[in-house]
Amino acid sequence: MVGRHAWAASVVAATPGEHLLEIGCGAGQAAELVLRDVGSDRMLRAIDRSAVAIRKTAARCAHEIADGRLRVDELELAELTVAAGSFDGAWAMNVNAFWTRDPAPELDVLRRALRPQARLLLLWEPGPTTVGKLEPLAGHLAAAGFGSVEQLATDDGIVVRSRAPRT
Numbered sequence: 001m002v003g004r005h006a007w008a009a010s011v012v013a014a015t016p017g018e019h020l021l022e023i024g025c026g027a028g029q030a031a032e033l034v035l036r037d038v039g040s041d042r043m044l045r046a047i048d049r050s051a052v053a054i055r056k057t058a059a060r061c062a063h064e065i066a067d068g069r070l071r072v073d074e075l076e077l078a079e080l081t082v083a084a085g086s087f088d089g090a091w092a093m094n095v096n097a098f099w100t101r102d103p104a105p106e107l108d109v110l111r112r113a114l115r116p117q118a119r120l121l122l123l124w125e126p127g128p129t130t131v132g133k134l135e136p137l138a139g140h141l142a143a144a145g146f147g148s149v150e151q152l153a154t155d156d157g158i159v160v161r162s163r164a165p166r167t
Helices: 003-012 029-038 051-060 062-066 104-113 131-143
Strands: 019-023 043-048 070-074 087-093 114-124 147-153 158-163
Touching: 003 029, 003 087, 003 114, 019 029, 029 043, 029 051, 029 062, 043 051, 051 062, 051 070, 062 070, 087 104, 104 114, 104 131, 114 131, 131 147, 131 158
Parallel strands: 019 043, 019 087, 043 070, 087 114
Antiparallel strands: 114 158, 147 158
16 A cells, blocks of 8 residues: 555544545545445545546445445535535545635535534645645634644644534
């Protein structure tokens, strides 16, 4: 496995019974690890705007899709339509929409899609994204009602953690 995906899965630290959302799933490496680690009662929805990425995820995780634990969809986060409070948590790794512009449309979708106080994890591996470049993200999260915003820089990358609004 690629090291960055194992790092992402360890940061997500999913627990049994959770229903999670992965934003920008790429070729499905992190999805595979997250679903493998805890057991059969975890559900994951993986989205990506790339048809190629979705095909790769579907091929890599065909068994998880067949047994109903994984759903993959080709769409942008801002296009996601789900019932309020559908997810116990969400994460994205190296998704530029969160740091290259105001992500208000995406955060609006997440505010509705996440259960109250659900965790949102935004991860970047080392590279062009730095803690300094992510400074505006804390303000965007707060403006969207997310709380407990915390930025952590590690040798493996940068994690921005926050919690969905209480209501």
